[in-house]
Amino acid sequence: MNSSSNPGGNLGLAHFQYPSAGDSEDDTTDCAPPVLEQLSRALLNSQMSYLQRKHSNIWSAHLMDLGPAEQQYCLHSHISPAILCQTTLRDSGVIHLLDKLLNLLQIQGFAPLGFSQQYETQQNTPEKVLYVEGAWCCNFLFRVEATQRDLQDEWTSVEVRVCTATILNTIRQTCLPTIFQIITSLDAPWISILQDIASDPAESSRGLLGHFSSLQMERIERLFAPVGETDPWGTVINPLWAVILGAVEKVWRSAK
Numbered sequence: 001m002n003s004s005s006n007p008g009g010n011l012g013l014a015h016f017q018y019p020s021a022g023d024s025e026d027d028t029t030d031c032a033p034p035v036l037e038q039l040s041r042a043l044l045n046s047q048m049s050y051l052q053r054k055h056s057n058i059w060s061a062h063l064m065d066l067g068p069a070e071q072q073y074c075l076h077s078h079i080s081p082a083i084l085c086q087t088t089l090r091d092s093g094v095i096h097l098l099d100k101l102l103n104l105l106q107i108q109g110f111a112p113l114g115f116s117q118q119y120e121t122q123q124n125t126p127e128k129v130l131y132v133e134g135a136w137c138c139n140f141l142f143r144v145e146a147t148q149r150d151l152q153d154e155w156t157s158v159e160v161r162v163c164t165a166t167i168l169n170t171i172r173q174t175c176l177p178t179i180f181q182i183i184t185s186l187d188a189p190w191i192s193i194l195q196d197i198a199s200d201p202a203e204s205s206r207g208l209l210g211h212f213s214s215l216q217m218e219r220i221e222r223l224f225a226p227v228g229e230t231d232p233w234g235t236v237i238n239p240l241w242a243v244i245l246g247a248v249e250k251v252w253r254s255a256k
Contacts, residue, residue, distance in 0.1 A: 057148040059097050060090045069138035076135035077106045101142060105160060107132045109204040110211040117210030117241045126156045131248050133205040134162035137255050167255050168205045175247040190223050198244060210241045
C-alpha cells in the first residue's frame with residue numbers, strides 16, 4: 001500500500017515527497033542552507049554566551065588547611081597564620097590570582113608567570129600544582145571557586161608545594177646529570193645550553209623549576225632560532241621539564 005496516500009499510514013512518511021525526474025539538483029538542497037545557518041548561529045551564540053560568562057566571572061581562592069609544616073613556614077617567613085587562614089583572594093584572571101597567592105606566601109623567583117613552564121602546561125588543568133622555592137618543605141592547598149558556577153570545573157584548586165634550597169641542590173647534583181645523560185644520546189645541539197639553564201643557581205631555582213626569567217626566555221628563543229625549531233615548547237621544553245619536575249616531585253615527597 002502506498003503510505004503517501006493512506007491517512008492512517010506512517011505519519012513520518014505520509015507527507016514526504018521524493019523529487020521527480022524533472023526536479024533540479026538545486027531544488028533538493030534548498031532546505032540545507034537555512035539549517036546550516038541556524039546551526040552556525042546557535043554555535044556562535046553559545047560561544048558568545050560562554051565568553052561573556054567567562055569575562056564576568058571572578059575566581060576566589062581560600063586556604064583549606066594549615067598543618068605543622070605550613071606553620072613552620074609561616075614562622076620562618078614572618079607570615080601570620082591567622083591572617084593567612086582568614087584571607088580570601090579574588091581576581092577575574094587565573095594568572096593574576098596565582099600571582100596574588102604566591103605573593104601572599106612571600107614566594108620569590110616565579111614572576112612573570114607567563115614565562116613559567118609549569119603555568120603554561122597547566123592552563124587547562126582544574127587541579128593545579130606549582131613547585132616553588134621557600135624556607136620550609138611544605139604545601140599549601142587552596143580551594144578555588146567561580147562566581148559563574150558553570151565554569152567551576154575549569155579550576156577547582158591550586159596546591160603550592162614549597163621546596164627548600166637543600167632539596168633543589170640535591171636535585172641539581174643527583175638528578176639533573178642522569179636526566180641529561182639520557183637525553184644527550186639524541187645528540188641535539190641545544191642540550192648543553194638547556195642543562196646550563198636548569199642547573200645554574202645564579203637566578204635562584206628559576207631554571208630548575210621552569211619559572212624562566214626574561215633573560216632565560218631570550219636565551220631559549222635565540223637557541224632554537226638557528227635550527228629552525230618553530231615550536232620548541234611543545235617538542236622540547238615541555239617534555240624535558242616534565243621529566244625534571246617529576247624528579248622534583250619525587251625528592252619533595254621523600255623529604256616531606
